[in-house]
Amino acid sequence: MFETLKEQPADKILMLMQAYKEDPRETKIDLGVGVYKDASGNTPIMHAVKAAEHQLWEAEQTKAYTGLAGDPAFGDAMVALVLGDAVPRANVAAAATPGGTGAVRQGFDMIRSANPDVRVFVSDPTWPNHLSILKHMGIEKVSYRYFDDETRGVDFDGMMEDLAQAQKGDVVLLHGCCHNPTGANLNISQWKEVVALLLKTGATPMIDIAYQGFGDGLDADAEATRLVASSVPECLIAASCSKNFGIYRERTGLLMAVSQDASAQKLNQGTLNYLNRQNFSFPPDHGARLVTMVLSDEKLRADWSAELEAVRNSMLGLREQLAAELQRLSGSDRFGFIAQHRGMFSRLGTTPEMVEKLRADHGIYMVGDSRLNIAGLNKTTVPILAKAIVDVGI
Amino acid sequence: MAQDDPRTLVSTEWLARHLKDPDLRILDASWHMPDAGRDAQADFDASHIPGARFFDIEDISDSRSDLPHMAPPIEKFMSRLRALGVGDGHQVVVYDTAGLFSAARVWWLFRLMGQMDIAVLDGGFPKWQAEGRETEDLPTMIRDRHMTVRRQNHMVKDVTQVAAASKLGDYEILDARSPTRFRGDEPEPRPGLRAGHIPGSKNVHYATLLNEDGTMKDTEALREVFEASGADLSKPAITTCGSGVTAAILSLALERIGKTDHSLYDGSWSEWGMFPTVPVETGPAATGDN
Numbered sequence: 001m002f003e004t005l006k007e008q009p010a011d012k013i014l015m016l017m018q019a020y021k022e023d024p025r026e027t028k029i030d031l032g033v034g035v036y037k038d039a040s041g042n043t044p045i046m047h048a049v050k051a052a053e054h055q056l057w058e059a060e061q062t063k064a065y066t067g068l069a070g071d072p073a074f075g076d077a078m079v080a081l082v083l084g085d086a087v088p089r090a091n092v093a094a095a096a097t098p099g100g101t102g103a104v105r106q107g108f109d110m111i112r113s114a115n116p117d118v119r120v121f122v123s124d125p126t127w128p129n130h131l132s133i134l135k136h137m138g139i140e141k142v143s144y145r146y147f148d149d150e151t152r153g154v155d156f157d158g159m160m161e162d163l164a165q166a167q168k169g170d171v172v173l174l175h176g177c178c179h180n181p182t183g184a185n186l187n188i189s190q191w192k193e194v195v196a197l198l199l200k201t202g203a204t205p206m207i208d209i210a211y212q213g214f215g216d217g218l219d220a221d222a223e224a225t226r227l228v229a230s231s232v233p234e235c236l237i238a239a240s241c242s243k244n245f246g247i248y249r250e251r252t253g254l255l256m257a258v259s260q261d262a263s264a265q266k267l268n269q270g271t272l273n274y275l276n277r278q279n280f281s282f283p284p285d286h287g288a289r290l291v292t293m294v295l296s297d298e299k300l301r302a303d304w305s306a307e308l309e310a311v312r313n314s315m316l317g318l319r320e321q322l323a324a325e326l327q328r329l330s331g332s333d334r335f336g337f338i339a340q341h342r343g344m345f346s347r348l349g350t351t352p353e354m355v356e357k358l359r360a361d362h363g364i365y366m367v368g369d370s371r372l373n374i375a376g377l378n379k380t381t382v383p384i385l386a387k388a389i390v391d392v393g394i
Numbered sequence: 395m396a397q398d399d400p401r402t403l404v405s406t407e408w409l410a411r412h413l414k415d416p417d418l419r420i421l422d423a424s425w426h427m428p429d430a431g432r433d434a435q436a437d438f439d440a441s442h443i444p445g446a447r448f449f450d451i452e453d454i455s456d457s458r459s460d461l462p463h464m465a466p467p468i469e470k471f472m473s474r475l476r477a478l479g480v481g482d483g484h485q486v487v488v489y490d491t492a493g494l495f496s497a498a499r500v501w502w503l504f505r506l507m508g509q510m511d512i513a514v515l516d517g518g519f520p521k522w523q524a525e526g527r528e529t530e531d532l533p534t535m536i537r538d539r540h541m542t543v544r545r546q547n548h549m550v551k552d553v554t555q556v557a558a559a560s561k562l563g564d565y566e567i568l569d570a571r572s573p574t575r576f577r578g579d580e581p582e583p584r585p586g587l588r589a590g591h592i593p594g595s596k597n598v599h600y601a602t603l604l605n606e607d608g609t610m611k612d613t614e615a616l617r618e619v620f621e622a623s624g625a626d627l628s629k630p631a632i633t634t635c636g637s638g639v640t641a642a643i644l645s646l647a648l649e650r651i652g653k654t655d656h657s658l659y660d661g662s663w664s665e666w667g668m669f670p671t672v673p674v675e676t677g678p679a680a681t682g683d684n
Contacts (some may be wrong), residue, residue, distance in 0.1 A: 087561060168670050195554045202670035230558035233671050260561070260593075262671050 012128070013367055020365045028363035029385060031376040034180065034344055036243060036311060039378040046246045048304035049259075052293040066284050068273040070096025070254075074288040077295040078254045082209060082239050084219070086226035086272075092258050093268035095276055096283035098251040100210045100240025105133055106255045107206055107236045109275050110268075111171050112139060121163060121203070123147075125369060126348075127180045130173060130208070142166075147182045152337035152349050154184050160197060168202030174228070176209030176237070177221035178343020179372035185215070185342055191224045195231045205232060210240040213308045214315065215342035218244075226268040229258045241291050243344070244308055250287025311375075315344065318377050325386035345371050350394045362388040400663020402484055402501075402649050403610055404513040406522050413444065413528075419480045420446040421488040422519070424553055425463075425639065427498035437491055440676075441529045443522060447478045447536065449488070449500050451639070461664050462637040465550060468543045471507050481539030489515035489522070498642035502658055514646060517609040524607075551632050552658045557672065559632060560594050566625045567595035570635035570644045571663065578676035583636070587667030590674035592634065596623045596631055597679050600635070600643040616647045623681060630655040637664045670680035 014033040020372040035043050045053075046283045069075060083092065097103040111118050120139055122130055123146035142165070144160030166172055174194070179185050198205055205228050214223045228235055234257070241252040248288065257268035276283060294300045319339050326335035338346050348370040358364040364385060366372045377385060398408040412418050422442050424434035438448045454474045455463040466474070479484060485506065490497040497514045504512040515522070521530065544556075551559070559565040569591050575579035576597040578589035591597070602619050605611055611619070620627060631648055633641035638660045648656045666672060 086558070091561070137672050192552060196552070199553060199557070199669040199672055204671075227554060230561060231554035232557070233673055 007009070016365055016367060019359075023363055023365075028377065029365065029381050029382065031364065031366040031372040031374075031385075033371060034243070035248060036246065036344065036375045039314070041378070042178050043205060043246065043248070046304060046307050048294045048300040048307065049245055049247060049290050051303070052290045052297075052300055055293065056286075056289060061182070068276045068282060069094065069269070070283045070288055071285060071292065073296070074292045075254065077292045078239060078241075079256060081218070081295060082212065082222055082225060082237060082254075082256070083229055083258075084222065084226055086230040087258055088262075090262045091260065091265050092256055093265050093272055094254055094256045095269075095272035096285075096288050097238075097253045097276070098280065098284055099242055099248075100208070100238055100253040101129060101133075102251065103238035103240065103253040103255040104130065104208060105195075106138060106272070106275050106279065107238050108133060108137055109279070110236065110255075110257065110271055111204075111206070112137065113275070115169050117169070119166075119170045120206075121166050121170060123159075123175065123179070125181055126173070126175070127208070144172075146179075146186055147347060147349070149349050150183060152182075152205050152347065153340070154186055154190070156186070156190055160193065163194065163197055163203075163212040164201065165196075166201045166203035169269040170203045171206050171236075172198060172200075172203050173206050173208065174224075176207045176212070176225040178211035178215045178325075178345075180343065181343030181345050181347055181369060183343055183346040183365065184337070186224065188223060188227070191227055195228055198228075198232055203236060206236040206238070208238045210238075211343045212239070213305075214312055214344055216309070217312070218305060234259045234264070241287060245287070245291055245294065245304070247287045247290060250290070251284045252287030252291055299304065315360070315374050318374050318379075318382060319346070321379065321382045322374075322377065322386060325383055326389060329386055329390040339382050344373055344375050346374060347371050348389070348394060354392055354394050357392045358388055361392065364388055398513075399650075400513050400648060401510055402513055403516050404487060405516050406527065409439060409443070409449065409515055409522075410527055412485070412487075415485070417484050418445075419478075419484045419486045420444075421430070421449040421478070421480070421486060421500060422446045422490065423449040423451060423488050423497045423500040424490040424492065424519075425451040425499070426492075427583060434491070439531065441531055443489065443519070444528055444530045445534055446489075447480070447534055449478065451496060454503075461661050464638070464660050465506055466502060468507065468545050468632035471503070472541050472543050476538050477536070477540045479534075479536035479539055484511065484539065486512040487515050488512060489518045491519040493518045493520050494604055494610060494643060496639050498646040499639045502549070502642035502645050506546055506549045507541075508546055509541065514610075517607055520608055529614070549657050549659050553659075553661050553665055553669075556632060556634070556659045556661075560592050560673075563594055564629065565632045566627070566629040567592055567632045567634060567659075568598050568620075568625060568641075568644050569595045569621070570598060570600040570633065570640040572599050572601075573597055575636070575663075577678060578674075581587055582663065582667060584664055584667075587663060588674050589667075590676040591663075591679070592666055593673045593675045595634065595675075596625045596681060598623045598625065598644055601641040603643060603647045610647065610650065613651050617651050620648075620651070627653055632657055632659050634662045634666075635658040636662055638662045 020030045060124040124143040144162035148155035181239045215221045237256040350370045352368045398404045426432040488497045488500045633644040635641040
């Protein structure tokens with residue numbers, strides 16, 4: 001029977017990882033997949049996470065099932081991390097999921113349960129997996145303008161014009177911070193305009209926040225998400241712990257459904273539990289437990305946030321270094337946007353041909369849409385990349 | 395009789411006494427509901443307090459907004475007021491032809507722009523006329539005066555802030571509309587708006603703050619009215635109404651009783667009532683914690 005299956009296109013980012021591995025050149029630079037790397041190219045386990053893991057190994061007495069929504073303490077800790085005191089805790093339904101991707105998937109499942117004819121508005125561009133999951137689930141997507149190829153900032157007027165088409169019963173997917181893949185973000189007054197538009201149209205926002213702490217700091221990166229959650233009647237929030245806790249393979253994420261009152265919360269919580277049950281019964285627990293331990297232990301938390309802050313600052317430093325180097329080599333300010341962007345990525349805004357040229361001539365690997373992973377750089381490789389960019393004539 | 399205070403409210407006697415002060419400026423801020431069929435500018439042209447200038451609430455507003463007479467950008471406020479000859483160093487008195495209806499909005503706008511030396515004329519033009527005081531129908535000679543504007547953003551709330559306040563209950567939201575509009579028993583005068591009120595808000599109809607002659611009640615009576623609404627005055631207040639005009643009467647009354655931590659929801663029901671999914675309550679105000 002399986003001969004009827006269609007061959008699925010390979011994931012472009014994962015293909016790129018393979019090609020990089022096979023490239024014999026010593027000067028090659030991997031700016032592909034969204035994984036944080038330190039200056040020596042490793043993705044280390046954060047100190048606090050390692051310490052929590054050690055404690056957990058000593059203390060954990062059972063591997064019996066947790067709840068369908070995961071350990072409630074994880075939900076509490078993450079709701080506090082993402083939402084602060086923006087909404088009453090009693091209004092938030094939350095369920096642990098396998099990573100941020102799992103949260104996105106469960107969120108789409110919930111949306112579809114509520115409205116089978118839902119349309120999901122997605123930024124152009126967005127994380128390719130958003131599109132691929134929507135397509136797989138048969139949910140209609142509508143793109144809204146987002147990235148301005150000229151300024152490499154947000155095409156805000158275009159975005160607002162397109163979002164005005166959303167209606168009650170539609171969902172608008174927004175990146176809470178550190179937009180992936182562009183690195184271009186709204187400022188808080190633009191977020192306020194988006195919220196007012198959402199209220200006007202009655203569309204429901206869903207926020208994907210996968211990089212809290214990678215942009216302007218833990219609280220600053222959550223500011224827009226908190227604004228939305230406190231202002232609209234209801235919204236979904238998919239949060240990932242992969243990046244900010246560096247626990248990619250542990251698959252740790254949380255889906256939150258914020259409602260207007262506690263009775264709607266009950267309904268939402270029941271739905272989240274049910275959907276977890278249908279898709280995988282119980283969410284993974286190990287990573288969630290580590291996150292809970294780090295967030296609830298004062299010392300571990302301080303250690304973790306200091307290390308995260310160092311990661312963030314090193315990426316900001318690389319952004320500034322790259323922008324300055326490009327300014328020096330090109331004699332123009334046209335690359336200034338790299339220092340303005342936030343998060344792990346920046347979209348260069350160049351053609352696939354140029355991206356291919358960078359790979360073929362210089363061994364520099366980035367995704368075909370010209371997204372580069374800033375964390376794939378270090379102080380030594382920044383000048384190499386800058387020279388290559390200017391040499392190929394971007 | 396309310397006490398004269400050049401930063402909130404002054405009596406007709408006070409104004410008559412100061413009418414010839416060189417740095418006094420008078421504004422007629424009359425404005426009527428769209429369905430009232432009255433032309434405030436024409437009324438002004440026919441008769442006004444000597445030296446008064448007409449402040450057009452519809453014109454001196456944010457023309458980019460679809461909502462009625464939202465607070466203008468500071469540049470526009472500065473240039474319009476300069477053209478009216480009102481600026482730094484002036485004591486302003488503002489009145490309307492209804493007694494007290496729209497004048498408080500201009501009082502609030504001045505404070506939003508960082509200009510504090512403005513008072514509402516208690517009892518307004520009707521009281522002034524009833525007392526047989528001097529009026530004129532002449533346009534006023536105007537000399538430009540620069541106005542320094544510093545917008546006090548804490549004095550105004552947008553819909554995101556009000557929605558959050560409604561959810562969290564950390565502000566007392568006070569609605570100046572009539573009880574029938576507040577409860578949702580009467581359709582809204584502006585078409586396309588839902589009926590009801592912001593969840594958790596309390597109803598303080600602006601008319602309950604006034605005496606029969608249109609003057610404002612004394613501070614003790616004002617405090618009683620606020621308390622009777624069930625409002626917790628230890629929380630900061632947000633005032634609201636249909637379009638941000640009569641809400642300013644509540645703001646003025648709060649200022650009179652020494653409660654200075656108030657702000658105004660400029661979009662008011664014209665904005666909230668237009669949104670299809672934001673929660674709307676009907677019936678009397680909910681009591682207790684929410």
